[in-house]
Amino acid sequence: MKSNRVPLVVEDVQKAFGANEVLKGISLSVNRHEVVCLIGASGSGKSTLLRCINLIEPIDSGRIVVEGEEITAEGVNVNRIRQRIGIVFQSFNLFPHMTVLQNITLAPRQALRIDGKNAQERALGLLERFGLLDKKHEYPDRLSGGQQQRVAIVRSLAMKPDIMLLDEVTSALDPELVAEVLNAIKELAEEGMTMLVATHEMSFARDIASRVCFLDAGKILEQGPPEQIFKSPEHPRTRQFLQRIIAAGRL
Amino acid sequence: MTAGDTGPDRKLDPIEAVSPPSSPPTLGRGSRVLGNRAVLGSSASTILFFGFIAVVATMAPGSEIVRQRFFSWFHLKQSFLGTGGTPSVAEAFLLNVEIFTISEMLILILALVIAIVRGMPGPAFFPFRVVAVAYTDLFRGVPLILVLYVIGFGIPGLGLRFFSYLSDVTYGIVALVLVYSAYVAEVYRAGIESVPESQNAAARSLGLTRWQALRFVILPQAVRRVIPPLLNDFIGLQKDTALVSVLGSIEAARAAQIYGAAQFNYASYVVAALLFVLITIPLARFTDRLIARDKRRRQAGAIA
Structure with missing residues (x-):
């Protein structure tokens, strides 16, 4: 049974770029309907971990298991795996030559072989849910950053992924546009989407996370429910990081 | 002497040509x-x-003579229409139009194939990449007129069953396609490489295959970016159709030469030159418009 499996298990994953060890043995699991937030300074390995799970970056050692299937094994069809793992990037990466609707229906039609009419219906339903229905024929250039990022989220959702990876999705946005994107993610969380979220928005993490992981220099130093991590962190590095965040007025 | 003196050797560097011009056409x-x-x-x-x-x-001291030799209204008209003994430059020009229309279509396809082959990753495709690189190196390096001679006189000389009995025009088109595809392939490649890697990552992360990402995401953007330099190459090609005359085809430049030799008057060259200019101007203006439109669109994007 699919529902009994753990959506994502990461076991002792290591990754280096040349001499630079970015991930030094990360182990982590995400249960169904769980929202796990990765926090930590820039360069702590949050983005790299997400990119490894999406198989954009090959890992050096360890293994990653999605829904019971080891995706880092030899000879795995990466295209099939990626269809089940949605990822949203910091820089939206919408396709600029396609309208919103074309952006969303491309992968369902080409990768999942869903016929045009069904793909379109699915896309329109999602656009309506995220308040973007009137933008369906616009090109990405004509949308605000917040709208573009919500379209990117919809584009991922249209593949009906088992798990969503969000990579600092609000970092490239103007402050006044952050809320609309965070609200969209909050809605997803409430609907029970399984998510792994790298973020700098601490109050957001506190609100939606079932669990918060603090990454430091390629390792998970501490993890637990948000109340515990934010109110009484055990590790001095976590405390130090959070103090800096509070000093910067972001919590 | 022929109208095709601006050979492909003087083409813009494709990378340079992709970047927007510093001053817009006004x-x-x-x-x-x-x-x-x-x-x-x-x-x-x-x-x-x-x-x-x-x-x-x-x-200038020779002004009067030059006017008679090059701009005599009588000869301009007569060479344009043709006489009993000499071909009409205008009619011969239709052959140029035919040659570049057919060549352009074939070049667009062959060059794209070469550019894609050159970009294929992995060790399995290594021999294909080598062939693509060798092809572009060879045909960008050899002067067009030599390729014309080799194809136009070499292939008939081989005595093959079908391939050795084609028309001069066909051999001319083959030579033009071979040489220009090497250039246009580089233009395509510059376009493909100018699309950010993040676009590919986004497409692949959605589960699209490498080919699907190329076909639906990378190539449409790449082609849009290279349309101006591509049209620039085609303007060069339109003129280089005159070189096909070395194989014996009577196209506009050759018809003008025949008239000049028969009548001792060079007005025919002026006619041929004007015809070439006339047909390249629309293409040049079209290129300008595309560049301007692209620029407007990008600026609109920056404001939004």
Whole structure:
């Protein structure tokens, strides 16, 4: 049974770029309907971990298991795996030559072989849910950053992924546009989407996370429910990081 | 001597050609923005400039002879229409049009294939990449006229069953396609490489295959970016169709030469030159418009 499996298990994953060890043995699991937030300074390995799970970056050692299937094994069809793992990037990466609707229906039609009419219906339903229905024929250039990022989220959702990876999705946005994107993610969380979220928005993490992981220099130093991590962190590095965040007025 | 003296050897570097021009074309729009004084000033300088050229040309000692040899109305008309003994330059020009229309279509396809092959990753495709690189190196390096000779005289000489009995025009088209595809492939490649890697990552992360990402995400953007330099290459190609005459085809430049030799008058060359200019101007303006449109679109994007 699919529902009994753990959506994502990461076991002792290591990754280096040349001499630079970015991930030094990360182990982590995400249960169904769980929202796990990765926090930590820039360069702590949050983005790299997400990119490894999406198989954009090959890992050096360890293994990653999605829904019971080891995706880092030899000879795995990466295209099939990626269809089940949605990822949203910091820089939206919408396709600029396609309208919103074309952006969303491309992968369902080409990768999942869903016929045009069904793909379109699915896309329109999602656009309506995220308040973007009137933008369906616009090109990405004509949308605000917040709208573009919500379209990117919809584009991922249209593949009906088992798990969503969000990579600092609000970092490239103007402050006044952050809320609309965070609200969209909050809605997803409430609907029970399984998510792994790298973020700098601490109050957001506190609100939606079932669990918060603090990454430091390629390792998970501490993890637990948000109340515990934010109110009484055990590790001095976590405390130090959070103090800096509070000093910067972001919590 | 032929109209094709600007060989492909002088083409812009494709990478350089992809980057937007520093000053946008403002043909025919300047006056609207300029004030009255500026209009006066520009008119005065225009009259002075062309007046000076006219004066120098008419004052030259050989001016009268040149006018008769090159600009005699009688000969301009007669070479355009043709006489009993000499072919019409205008009619011969239709052959140029035919040659570049067919060549352009074939070049667009062959060049794209070469560019894609050159970009294929992984060790399995290594021999294909080598062939693509060797192809572009070879045909960008050899002068077009030599390729014409080798194809046009070499292949018939081989005595093959079908391939050795084609028309001169066909061999000419083959040579043009071979040489120009090497250039256009590089233009395509520059376009493909100018699409950010993040676009590929986004497409692949959605589960699209490498080919699907190329077909639906990378290539459409790449082709849009290279349309101006691509059209630039095609303007060069239109002129180089004149070189096919070395194989014996009577196209516009050759018809002009025949007329000149028979009548001892060079007005036919002026006719041929004007025909070439006439057909390249629309393409050049079209290129300008595409560049301007692209620029407007990008600016609109920056504001939004």
